[in-house]
Amino acid sequence: MAVRKKKIQNIKLVDFPEEVDEQNGIKVYGETSWENQLAVLSQYLHNNVYIGDEDSKQEIIYAIREFLERKKSNKDEEITDEYVIKVAENPIAYNLFSDFFKVPFPNPKFGQHTFIDLFAGIGGIRLPFNEMGYRCVFSSEWDKYAQQTYLANFGEMPFGDITKEVTKKYIPKHFDLLLAGFPCQAFSIMGKMQGFADIRGTMFFEVATILERHQPEAVLLENVKQLTTHDQGRTFSTILRILGELGYHVKWQVLNALDFGLPQKRERVIIVGFRSQQRCDAFNFDFKKKTYNLKEILEDDKDIDPSLFASDMILQKRQKQTEGKTVFYPSIWHENKAGNVSVLDYACALRTGASYNYLLVNGQRRLSSRELLRLQGFPDNYKIAVSHGEIRRQTGNSVAVPMIREIARKIDYILNNI
Ligand SMILES: C[S@@+](CC[C@H](N)C(=O)[O-])C[C@H]1O[C@@H](n2cnc3c(N)ncnc32)[C@H](O)[C@@H]1O
Structure with missing residues (x-):
């Protein structure tokens, strides 16, 4: 289906029922938090098909105002209604929103579907x-x-x-x-x-x-x-x-x-x-x-954050658990809930709530953020924008x-x- 492109037209600014959520210190427009305004704004910039009624127009304008307020370098600078309206009418013409487009996987401009x-x-x-x-x-x-x-x-x-x-x-x-x-x-x-x-x-x-x-x-x-x-x-x-x-x-x-x-x-x-x-x-x-190859997703040990290497205690435990087993490199050592360890040329399913040590590369270290993403097949230009702990959770869910x-x-x- 072709995408309908609509521009915001005939804009008038109206007064919103604005409250401050004391507990979180965020501005609320109706039931809308700043995160929601960011969603309104970013999804509008990429794709404005949902603008249908006066309310959604006003919400976008409101989100643009909030964005401009947050972005201004001089806190005394006044963001005038006229300026907000101008930006809202043709946001892409203003060099303010490039961060929404300078991303590895931008939304296609004219997607057929x-x-x-x-x-x-x-x-x-x-x-x-x-x-x-x-x-x-x-x-x-x-x-x-x-x-x-x-x-x-x-x-x-x-x-x-x-x-x-x-x-x-x-x-x-x-x-x-x-x-x-x-x-x-x-x-x-x-x-x-x-x-x-x-x-x-x-x-x-x-x-x-x-x-x-x-x-x-x-x-x-x-x-x-x-x-x-x-x-x-x-x-x-x-x-x-x-x-x-x-x-x-x-x-x-x-x-x-x-x-x-x-x-x-x-x-x-x-x-x-x-x-x-x-x-x-x-x-x-x-x-x-298709065939898989564990080696292809592993980083060099020397590039791995030292905090990802297992403690001596875990290493000794793993040595005992693998006594008599064939150990090869590279491999992933898995400890299941019963404490049994298997050595395989692939990882078991990444899980969000699993113990930190349930998967060890060559029995030595945990997987890095990039390796976790590669295990799910995310390309290397996929950006890591959160902590390693969050990447573990996110890849386990993905x-x-x-x-x-x-x-x-x-x-x-x-x-x-x-
Ligand atoms: C199984 S994961 C899906 C992951 C996704 N397919 C991916 O590639 O990362 C389910 C997601 O639903 C989100 N979720 C759960 N309840 C939700 C709700 N009520 N509204 C929005 N998101 C929700 C969770 O935060 C979680 O990220």
Whole structure:
């Protein structure tokens, strides 16, 4: 779908009900924090399709004013209404917003197809679609560190909590594809649920609601493999049935990152749906297996931060745990919850909450931030904008990018040819 370009026209500044949130010291416009204003501003700069009504116009202007206030070098300088309006009318003409565009993965200017990125994390699902020229028209992710990583790489601040209507209101009416690696914490209740109304309170409900309201042509969902077997498969059947009720013909498959050229055993279920039966029929999960090579993702030990090397105590423990085992280099040593160690030429799935020492390169050290990103297939120009601890969490939550890339290519072929 071609992107509609609208300019802000006939701007008048109005007075907003402005409050100060005493506790956080942030300005609030209605229910909107500065982070939300940054989302409004950055998503407007990249893509202004959601500007429809007077309210959203005013919100953008308000966000621009706030941005200019924060950017000014002289605190006594007055930001006049006339200046704010001029900038808002043609923001790109002003050299104020270059940081939103000088990023490794800017949104394509004239994407033929559009998508929204829900539960966006650090954009692992988005990345291959951007590469193919697809244009993101809305993103949502509420974790502030993931937002920082996303902003640094895509020049776009995701909106926050997707369960809130104040967030969902920014989703443009039309887009072609919904992407979501939705969180799976609500499994415990989902199995007993039958219909659409019953799944309220789960993150899948948010996905279903947005599909119902916007009816994009295609959907791509990603989740842990256990989703397919939870509660004897009932949870998964509920999800598939609801997608069917919403008008989607779907196919699904459990895929393993190891088969996509990454040295990581990470099994995930992928669900792909189309409104057209014919398109769904044409889709398949046949991929040519690629080989992986652990050596390719490892950095030289001499470039590794010394704090990542394990203590003598851990090293001695590992020596004992691997007695009699074949040890080779390079390898990743895994300690499971029972304290057993295996030595493999790939990593087990990166996990957010796992112990710091559960994966050790050659039994000696933890993986660096860059290695963690490479294990998920992120290119080396992907920016690291947060601490190592946050990168561990973010990569553990993210996806195998090459796996998504292969699926994205198939979806693209189908949207363009069937
Ligand atoms: C499984 S991760 C998806 C990661 C993503 N696919 C990536 O490539 O990084 C789920 C994400 O959903 C976010 N999340 C959970 N609940 C949310 C909510 N109510 N609104 C927005 N984001 C939410 C979490 O912070 C987490 O980053």
